[in-house]
Amino acid sequence: MPPPLDASQPRLAAGCRWGPENKAGSEERVVLFPEGAIKLQGTGRQILEQCDGQRTFAEIIAELQKQFAVADPEKIRADISIFLEQLQRKRIVDY
């Protein structure tokens, strides 16, 4: 699979979902999938929470670029792309 396109609408793949909300104040949230789970916090969590099957890849990038205005926008794009591509190979994300 190639990396996501600007018009791609990433979402959690079949049978992958957010786990229960953690105790109040916890930064961490779990994504559950067949035979495993990943704990996410910070930027990883922010990116994946935007992957609702509605927002496009371009919109997700724009949102994160806005939030991290001091960082290099191209680097943000590349990082998000690699992150989603890795999760796609594990069949946790589809786009």
Add this chain to the structure above:
Amino acid sequence: MLPNPLALIAEVTHRCPLHCVYCSNPLELAGTQAELSTEEWTSVFQQCGQLGMLHAHFTGGEPLARPDLAELIAAARDAGLYTNLITSGLGLNEPRLQTLVDAGLDHIQISFQDSREEAANWIAGAKAHAHKIELSRAIRRRVDRKRLAFTVNLVVHRQNLDHLEEMIAFIEQLNPERIEIAHTQYYGWALANRAALMPTRAQLERAVAIVAEAEKRLAGRIRIDSVVPDYYAKYPKACMGGWGRRLMLINPAGKVLPCHAAEVLPGLSFENVREKTLEWIWQESPSFRKFRGEDWMPEPCRSCDRRTEDFGGCRCQAFLLTGDATVTDPACSLAPSHSIVESAVREANAGTEVAQPETASSFVQLQKQTSDLWSYRTNPE
């Protein structure tokens, strides 16, 4: 501090319509009368949720043999658990599948015995193959297929590894998200049938190359999970991710075990969820503490760099092959008892013949015809 367990393996029944010769269930199966009730399982799942566990794996036997399976899945889901059904598919049609998904089923894992119908039914001792194909198609036909992950589990061994490519191609067209290629592990019925099931080194080497090629070709479409069988590995498997470290298993009668086979170990007694809480069992029970951590380890494990990776291998395999559960897993090339595994491997490589499927008009006839080759798994009382 002791971390909480991550997942529960719920053996909800030992009844099964299949008789697979590679079954890892114990030879002494729990009877129907002893099975936990719906309410008892519901309490178990609530306790799991409170312990912060993440996954509930429904297995057996055949979980579909329980008429209350949808209720059990709903109870697990309500407790915050991810629900996985490990099944032969027998007993499932489209309406019942819908009921299970509505109850909150997240993942279904269907086992296939082979790509060839005659061979598949021969391994299973039952005419199951055609139904499994129908069911897989029904899973993929679903309108809301995004709700349910689909894995095909293929158990491989001496009798089918020669056409692994064909089997992978067959599974590909069933279009699952995931394929598990599971080499037979020698416990229970599989250990009794080991001579007929253990692959040759040549079969294994070819299989490793075929799996690597398929992983590359299917990347992004189908995820393949596969491990090298431990008899042919240099180091033992990290059985259950370490004893009492990540997983709890509850058998149909409510006994709480650190792994599938632990009941074979002499001198250990296991608590029942009817009498103790899961939390107490996890933290305090002598059986879960017995091989937890490193204090129990003999040499060469005790001073081995890998002890935090494989935890000394499998306690049940150590007992089954050497008669002593406290020694290094003989699958380890450094184990003093490794010659036991070496000699099994030698035997497996001495003859290269593969048996041919027999056709029979009944299960009893099939049992008779194949009695020199293996024993089929039977059912509990």
